[in-house]
Amino acid sequence: MRELVPIVIGILERRGADFATAEDAVQDALIEAFRTWPENEPRDKKGWLITVAWRKFLDRIRAESARTAREEHAFVLDTDAATTSADDTVDLYFLCAHPDLSPASAVALTLRAVGGLTTRQIAEAYLVPEATMAQRISRAKRTLSGRRLNRPGNVSAVLTVLYLVFNEGYSGDVDLAAEAIRLARALAASIEHPEVSGLLALMLIHHARRRARFTAEGALIALADQDRSLWETELIAEGIAILQTALAREELGEFQVQAAIGALHADAQRVEDTDWPQIVEWYDELLKFHDSPIASLNRAVAIGEAEGPAAGLAQLDRLDETLPRYFAVEAHLRERAGEVEAAAKLYVKAAAKAGNLAERDHLMRQAARLNSER
Incomplete structure (x- = not known):
């Protein structure tokens, strides 16, 4: 339905x-x-x-x-x-990602009008009262009242909305990551656009690793420590195939680049097999599209793996230490450089700034591990 x-x-x-x-x-x-x-x-x-x-x-x-x-x-x-026609559905995606809507309103309206979720389901997924979500949706609909699409839709805005949905993961009785994939599949079936394919590939590759990201008790597991036998190889293969088709069109975009980075991680049977030099090259491409501090932070990690921790720390020194995960990255690089005491202190410092409980606990465990080894 x-x-x-x-x-x-x-x-x-x-x-x-x-x-x-x-x-x-x-x-x-x-x-x-x-x-x-x-x-x-x-x-x-x-x-x-x-x-x-x-x-x-x-x-x-x-x-x-x-x-x-x-x-x-x-x-x-x-x-x-x-x-x-397919155009009717695509127009609805564009309308729900209208530039006059806030990101939160665009997400809620997309889930309601395109995804067919109830207000209660959306509210539970975003951990807000149903009345609050109902007001948000009502305001969004009033903003769009009487408006029809009389100009080309903004594909980038639609993809950003779907990516915001995907990153919420799972909460309540709705798996928002799976819902975002479903909506991205429907969009890809309705419109030929390499960035739509890039986003779908990125989602599939990330989603394939979900079972390995947490322990049975809910503890976060870093990518390097994940049991790769738990990765869903069929989803990874599908994502890589979709990505390769998109890249062949030679219309590179941000989501294709992110998917390429994810594919290189997913393609490594062991963490030691990761092609870090190529990942650095893809981060260079990503920064051409969007000079994101977070992308620069991740690039510093990749350089640290490809060229050694000293090179990674040199890149990190160029960035703002107020960035999320800055101290976690520095701790990782210091540990690789053999600076165990400094790394342990930095893990504790990073834990204090963690964005969620799972990340905080993971960083504190890293600090405890290093302290026990000293």
């Missing part, structure tokens, strides 16, 4: 409904479907949802004393009006 949500919204919009009212009508239809389908499931689910959503839309228009002419015009449909 969730796959039908953007299709039905697109059809209502083509019939003359504005986005906000169309989305509300489809949600009303979904509620009725959940109520009636268990006992009387229709053979044509899409047709049923279109019919009921359209009726709900008309009910809303009448309740708001809308002009009769608008209703009459909407009834005069082309013979193929009950079908939808």
